[in-house]
Amino acid sequence: MPEMSDPNDPWAPPESRPPQPPPYQPPPGVHDQPTMTSIPGTGGELPPPPTAPGGPAQSTPYGYPAPTTPTGGYGYPGYPGYVQPGWQQVPSNGMGIAALVLGIVSVVVFCLYGLGVILGILALIFGIIGRKKAQRGEATNHGMALAGVILGAVGIVVSGAFLAFAIWMIVTHGNTDTYEEEHGADPFDTSLVSHR
Template sequence: MSHPTPQDPFEPTTPLPPASPPPYDAPPSYQPPPYQPPADSTTPFPPQPYAPLPYEQPYSGPPATGKGPADHLAYPQSPAGYPQGGAYPPPPGYAPMATGPATSGWAVASLVLGIVGVLIGWCTYAVIPLLAVVFGHIGLNETKRGQKTGRGMAIAGLVMGYLVIAVTILIIVIVGSLGFMGEFDTAP
């Protein structure tokens, strides 16, 4: 007895379409109908050709005699014996922009650390404001010698750094004194 051959599950049961698509039939090109004037030709203004304008002559420039309507706008004539003046001299080239001394990086760092110290310096035991004070003094020395600019930034960083350090020390003293006093007030 013969067994039927099993069919492959991956082979399609219907034949596949051809690999290339059928040729494309282009639609016939569109030809618009020719223009037909309306049957009712009672238009109120029929088209008429334009008449030539009386002033259609090529422009020949200003009059050479100096008696034209815009003579008051012309350059004044040079006196005899002097060279004929013309246009203004050409503008000079652009000069490079003058640059001053650079800004002190220490002053910028002091300002940034002073701002950060005011915002979160209370949590860092005044380490960030202490750096702001140190960098501020270095930046202040650079600006005193005239090497660099940024004196205002260095001073602002110093002020904020010292302010945060003072408040931090005040908080430590107050909390410490309260804790110290609370230790003696305990009753058995």
């Protein structure tokens, strides 16, 4: 009996090496399997594939179905049996957002001598445009546009009232020289003077 040598010894004679396992054989692939051309037990051929919802497909010279455009949508042409969803329009909510921001700013800066009135008018205009877009289905922020209209109107009223008050104060009490002539030399004198 030959003596067993080290299994890792490359110079050992083949008779003295331990038996090696067979080399790895991968399992057969899917494409190596036989193709089924009929249903077992029926004796007939396979039935044709069902027709697409749009009707039978037109074939090209190579046997592939002709590309078709999906109805009612945008995008690239599709193939029968594959329904490509149409591109949906992104809502244009810019006018409603601008109306809300301008309405808030017009209420906050009401004391800046007319800037609140201008911003309130812009908020009112953008809010009306935004509401019309939302009614047509082009935008999804109807409430935001309505809030912009309301805040714009409030900004116009509050800023207009403050502007009118500021103008009234300037007109009636703006000239200190007139006050000095009517009431004395120092308008800020707080001493009590009795005139008998």
